[in-house]
Amino acid sequence: MADVFSPIPELNLLKEFDDAQDDFFANGFEMDEYGKEIEEGLISFAQANGSGSLYGIWRKDDREDLATLPVVAMGDEGGVHVVARDFREFLRLLASIPADCEPWIDWESFGLRECDEPVENEPYLAWLKETFGITPADDWRAIVHGAQAELGKEWAAWIHPIMPDAVWSPVHELNLLDLFNNVARGGFANGFWLLDDDEDERLKNPELTADLMPFATNDSDTFFALWRLDDRTDLADLPVVALGTTAGAHVVARNVREFFQLIAGLTDTEIWCDETRVGLRACEPAPQREKFLSWLDENFGLRPADDPAAVIATAQAELGERPATRG
Template identity: 50%
Template sequence: MYAPIPALNLLKEFEDGVDDYFAPGFELIAFGEDDGGYPRLSDRIRPFARATGSGSTYAIWLLDDRADLATLPVLLLGDEGGVHVVARDLPELLRVLASGWSPMCGWDDVDYDDERAEEDEYDPCPRNPAFRAWLRERFGLEPAEDPNAVARAAGAELGDAFAAWIGPLVPDAVADRGTA
């Protein structure tokens, strides 16, 4: 078993069955064994994937003590700074991954970039159509049309709780949002 989250175990099986990226820069890592570059957060996060080829990380945020970890929010921990809520739960993140857009973040914000516009000569994730079909068959989910809207909605819904938790630990994560 890869993780205590059935959906991540299924995703691991899918990833092991393809020979290339199915989402730009996305790659599962040992569940919960990394701190995503933020050791002060390690007791409340469970990193599970590289979000980009440069080292940004996705992590489950242990917002509360609910048993189903797949229903907890997902954070993006930027390799050059920035910590952001990008999905309200794991299924929402899977929809973002299926979009084929790639995350970029700094301290101020997170932005998903549509790399598909550059696909004329290079496809950054040739297995994405297979992933989309898998996501539809396994979970009945479709790709997010606009991953930025997903991230903004998650951030808006969870912003106060996020700022209250992370502000004392990583002040830069909330300083530019006027909530520090």
């Protein structure tokens, strides 16, 4: 009996179809050896484009039916992104990519680039419909974006400890904000800037311990961080703390989404803090605030806080004025 290509029946059928073809049926796609672990829990099975990017299975758990696991794309120069919720959806993605394009993958996203020559994909489309009853999507983006919307929170928490550069943050909501920040091209919330690096040389606060995870700053005297007050798995549920550059740590929101509402509600003020307290002070309005409000509504169904000071007061009443320093 011949060796089986993989433990995934759907992938084995694709291998049989590919072996019977005289030419490529998808630009840049070429079957590869199954089972090579590119990173812990990421098993490659095919080449995604002509420059060496790869498709792989995300072994996010120990389920027996590997065909129900998500598929990821790994860029040859960096970047790894979920592109399909399971293997059959991946087969549909292949069918939905235009015949004159191939995947283009970088640290920020999975996209397409034009190729010099289109491939003949009609045999693949006919095989896919006959074998699985699958037809192409009207737009390949719907498949990729749907998978990322469903799995993005779990993916960010899983991949960040293994490959920190793969996502900006282990918190899905902050990754979405970072993507928005990349296209907003200007300040979108008063006194709020995402950190470019994991650390900032201005931040020398002795209260910054392993329990605090900085992610933003007002660009002068205050930073914002998640407070790891317990072992909850959804990091977006952690409180947000304002940190002085040299001293002071004060709760300002009970979770990330409430913090988004807080900064969205700042019309002509910004958050600042020192060793003893946190408050609001006057500042110039953010030029891209209206875009941020639209983004907040479209992505989370959230509206800006009517009373930002009340948000801070409520968070402190529930959680305490400041976190206890540990370690």
